[in-house]
Amino acid sequence: MAKPLLSDELWERIEPLLPPLSPHPEGGRPWVGNREALTGILFVLRTGIPWEMLPQEMGCGCGMTCWRRLRDWQAAGVWRRLHEILLAELNQADKIDWSRAVADSAMLRAMCGGPKTGPNPTDRRKPGSKHHVLTDGNGTPLVVILTAANVHDVTELLPLVDHIPPVRGKPGPPRRHPDRVQADTAYDSEPHRKALRKQGITPVIPKRNREHGSGLGVFRWVVERTLSWLHHFRRLRIRWERRDDIHEAFINLAEALICLNIAKTELC
Numbered sequence: 001m002a003k004p005l006l007s008d009e010l011w012e013r014i015e016p017l018l019p020p021l022s023p024h025p026e027g028g029r030p031w032v033g034n035r036e037a038l039t040g041i042l043f044v045l046r047t048g049i050p051w052e053m054l055p056q057e058m059g060c061g062c063g064m065t066c067w068r069r070l071r072d073w074q075a076a077g078v079w080r081r082l083h084e085i086l087l088a089e090l091n092q093a094d095k096i097d098w099s100r101a102v103a104d105s106a107m108l109r110a111m112c113g114g115p116k117t118g119p120n121p122t123d124r125r126k127p128g129s130k131h132h133v134l135t136d137g138n139g140t141p142l143v144v145i146l147t148a149a150n151v152h153d154v155t156e157l158l159p160l161v162d163h164i165p166p167v168r169g170k171p172g173p174p175r176r177h178p179d180r181v182q183a184d185t186a187y188d189s190e191p192h193r194k195a196l197r198k199q200g201i202t203p204v205i206p207k208r209n210r211e212h213g214s215g216l217g218v219f220r221w222v223v224e225r226t227l228s229w230l231h232h233f234r235r236l237r238i239r240w241e242r243r244d245d246i247h248e249a250f251i252n253l254a255e256a257l258i259c260l261n262i263a264k265t266e267l268c
Helices: 008-017 034-047 063-075 078-092 153-162 190-198 217-231 244-267
Strands: 101-109 127-136 141-148 180-182 202-204
Touching: 008 034, 008 078, 008 244, 034 063, 034 244, 063 078, 063 244, 078 244, 101 153, 101 217, 127 153, 127 217, 141 153, 141 217, 141 244, 153 190, 190 202, 217 244
Parallel strands: 101 180, 180 202
Antiparallel strands: 101 127, 127 141
């Protein structure tokens, strides 16, 4: 029997975060339930189909209904709070490796253009975007940032570190900084190294024009695996959304789903 798109375990975490549906002021048809709409959103995220082709047999309402819920929940910060809750669970179980964080990025084609797109230097300058990812030492996604494809990796290194959410789950103030940050030569920048050191973070970034073989591949594979996990969701392999907030909503939801899978694997 196929697994449900929206498990009870995931729904129990998300339901308290969703804003309540207000009644129609003049009557009319009742709202599509939040659980049904979220099921449709997950179906689009995993399969990559267009909104208008969402099967009516699923009982999720029309594609625009699910699109509006995704937009509204992203604006309400639902996925950000879900991500923080799952990170706190992992941190409480000592499953977040704060000894190091690893940064990398991946490009994708943007079929409809829009904000945060630019000429992709690896795709004959066609419109594209880039996913910048920062993970802990185990590959748990801490931050994902969306930019245009022609934005250099090093410019997003400090924003990645600054956008690490406050991770609770243990006594004392929430943790926000790893001990070290590891990255490849694309992040080689002495000003960025100094900025990291000011925050108490040790940069482990090889310099350009040196003999090949920094040895960081032994550690950096975890972020490459996380990028693969991220793009396992077909809606994230190609950017179809012209609006950047809708694509970022899919990214944030995928982050939370990856954290939930890690939690189920590590905590069982």
